[in-house]
Amino acid sequence: MTAEGEPTPGGVDGSGLDDEAAMRLLRDGKLDVAGRLVEATNMTLYCSIRHGGQVAACVYKPVRGERPLWDFPDGTLAAREVAAYEVAAATGWRIVPPTVYRDGPFGPGMVQLWIDTDPETDLLALVRSRHPGLRRMAVFDAVVNNADRKGGHLLPLEDGHVYGVDHGVCFSADDKLRTVLWQWRGKQLSRDAVTMLTGLERDLERGRLGRRLRELLTPAEVEATWERVRRLIQTGIHPYPSEDWPAIPWPPI
């Protein structure tokens, strides 16, 4: 158990693969498109990926299928999704399913492990709850400046762990935090979160995370990420919603 009382996830999800094996499979596997996710706004494809006897389901979002966004003129949604995974991996909290940037049948894009969710979970109740995994996700969202944390972007597992997906509109250099997870606003960050943030700052300054983010994001976006981490450590609290922009995504679920 961690300080927050959430069981430490074992690193294995619906696919039966640990994160390292999943990352290898996503990088090296043969990608076959099975269908398109209808509820998705961009070209979001449901695929199978196989390599050396291993097979898993995954999501593939080719850059070619991205709608241009006026408030995210630089880079690609796919690169920001991978950057969000890199931050999540650096937190050690397993907030984002394994995600890579690679080529596919419709050109380069992001490929993410498919996570089987618990159909019994009431998303509305979950969103309003004080689930410790969501509290961690709230800290993660503040770090990556997530502009679209809605209920449908939460993937609850049967073992109680919750993953987050759809991180294409993160990392703006301007504050844009838009989320349904405001229940901890103004609350002191947990000791666990402060420890994580301190590690993150070090990793951004001189570790692998800084190098990776500089490959995936603009210099201003990387600098702003670092600044948000420093601000969180300095204030020691979960951020408040802004009064300058809608702080809850629409629709919220």
Ligand SMILES: Nc1ncnc2c1ncn2[C@@H]1O[C@H](COP(=O)(O)OP(=O)(O)O)[C@@H](O)[C@H]1O
């Ligand atoms: N890795 C994943 N595992 C399981 N379900 C996913 C995964 N990624 C996305 N989904 C499901 O597909 C929906 C659409 O994907 P999303 O990433 O939100 O696409 P878009 O960028 O087009 O909005 C999500 O709301 C979620 O229900």
Ligand SMILES: [Mg+2]
């Ligand atoms: Mg979405």
